[in-house]
Amino acid sequence: MNPFDRYQFESLSLKGDLSILSATHEPDNFPHREEQISRMADAMSSLLMGMKSTHLILYGKTGTGKTSVTKFVTSKLSEKIPDRIRVCYINCQNYDSPYSIMVNIARTVLGPERIPQMGWTLDRIYEYLVDGLKGCQKNIIIVLDEVDKLVEKNGGDSLYLLLKITDESQGISGSIIGITNDTSFYEKLDPRVRSRLNKESIVFPPYNSEQLRDILLPRIKAILPEDYYDESAVNLCAAIGAQEHGDARKAIDLMRVAIELTMRDSAKKITNDYVYKARDNLEIDIMRETIKTLPTHSKIVLLSVILCGEIHPNSATTGEVSAIYNKLCKQVGITPLTQRRISDYLSDLEDFGLISTTLKSLGRYGRTRLIRITGRENDMKRYALEDQDLKTLSEIKQNRQYKLDENL
DNA sequence: ACTCCACAGGAAAATTGGGGTA
DNA sequence: TACCCCAATTTTCCTGTGGAGT
Incomplete structure (x- = not known):
């Protein structure tokens, strides 16, 4: 019994191979770059x-x-x-x-x-x-x-x-x-x-979506027969790529992943749905990669933001985050950094697109950044906890011995 | 109008860590 | 081994600030 038997793609047979949509492919014709x-x-x-x-x-x-x-x-x-x-x-x-x-x-x-x-x-x-x-x-x-x-x-x-x-x-x-x-x-x-x-x-200049379509279509035609993809799926890839500052690489990646997902499902046709799924996949990949390469302290800060958001859903402030951060550090046995530094880390996390912050003045109650997480918190939490130094933390959390809100 | 909170974020000092060198 | 040097990181110290409370 061959374990690969279940991956038979009778439905979707490729004319060429997918490498034409890979990052290393070097095309010899460049629409709109004449x-x-x-x-x-x-x-x-x-x-x-x-x-x-x-x-x-x-x-x-x-x-x-x-x-x-x-x-x-x-x-x-x-x-x-x-x-x-x-x-x-x-x-x-x-x-x-x-x-x-x-x-x-x-x-x-x-x-x-x-x-x-x-x-x-x-x-x-x-x-x-x-x-x-x-x-x-x-x-x-x-x-x-x-x-x-x-x-x-x-x-x-x-x-x-x-x-x-x-x-x-x-x-x-x-x-x-x-x-x-x-x-x-x-x-x-x-x-x-x-x-x-x-x-x-x-x-x-950045490509617009029509130009991106001109880039995508010939490549797709080279590997797939006409009736195996919706034209609107191609347009969608182009449109998403155009939104991302006219990024052809993004559009091509999307198409490749969409094809891969379609094949994995043994579906007959590449549709918009697969493109959307591909986008989610790519986004999660990027997020995971970003989090993985973060320094440990930065991960703890990110976790603090997430936990803070769980306690006070829409009012995570720098002060609260660093309070939780200090506790987490104690749990893990890492000496915490100053709030000044946390503030910088928060800015970094914002640059990476993992959180978003708004500077808001609460009058008498000071002026601070309101911090929100962008994206799926549970995934972020999981990826952050993959860090070697944060092992103990994930165990503690699983045992639910965790209390955060005392003296915040 | 004035105060004062709770930070932002700049500047400079201090610490740390890797490498060289006498 | 002890010492120094350099750069990167972090802390310390600082000034600045929008608006609720008074």
Whole structure:
């Protein structure tokens, strides 16, 4: 007896495979990004003639196609002149020090075996890289995804260094493509970096729902026969994606999960209902992931807010929350933090969208934030209690020996 | 009109923790 | 091992504030 027997999807057979809707899929056609593509190609065209090209900064929210389009355009460029160009893609969230970036570039350009992961000084790698580039007559394109992280962390030192490579050393023509979702990125730059960076900016505006539909439909048609999905389900995905600041990734994820859910049910057709279910699933996933990565204290604060809400349904204030927080800390055996700190944690939780607060003045009775939980409290509680350090707390709660409201 | 609560949130001092170094 | 350094985190101290009570 094969345990997988019950997952037979006679009802819904896929023509292609689902990877076309996955995050790693790199499409080769980009509806509604023609202008951006041609402008990028324009800016980089001088590389075809072996000349320097301008640097590019791409602005746009998540899921507006910056990264995919960049990968597409750069790969098309290397198709044209494969032996004269090296593209080096770096996500600055993972590599954010001058050193790690330099190692990374040197390895892509000259081959990983020639540079040890550590041990060399930054200067040595730099020299080696510049020499290597001169030697092999290659142009270099450095793609810096999420450049804002780079500037945030070390004030643009890394960027300065990279500019030097593409600037100073004769015989090398290269360019930098910076990708960011921070519209004020350029203003935040160090003046000495800014003056060197003669750049062109390209904006990737959010997709609206019709545009998102144009993105979704071809992909769905590629994997599903017409009568296996409601067109309105596709529109719904597009509409939800459009609400989320025009996020194509979101729309695509929704569609994928909706298909998965439909298959799991062995249903015949992808309907609006499945899209809604998919949205709930994704939301819960995100919430769980957010809570899981919270620091322990933050989780305790979140629990305090939840418990506080159970006692006084609509009047959780900072003071009450930190009172409960102190008790919880005692129960778990963790030394509590100051109220000042709790206040900051509350702001963080609000930024994460787990709670919402309103500043309200209660006249004689002071001025405070009214705190509410957004979303399913029970799920939140469960996820918060998954923390290793909060084990004891969940046991206590299960035994119902719990009393909170004394001396609040 | 004036007071004063219960905080918000800025600034600066203090603590902590990881790493280096003599 | 003892010491120092640096950065991040946290505490301490602070000033500011909307409006119910008086």
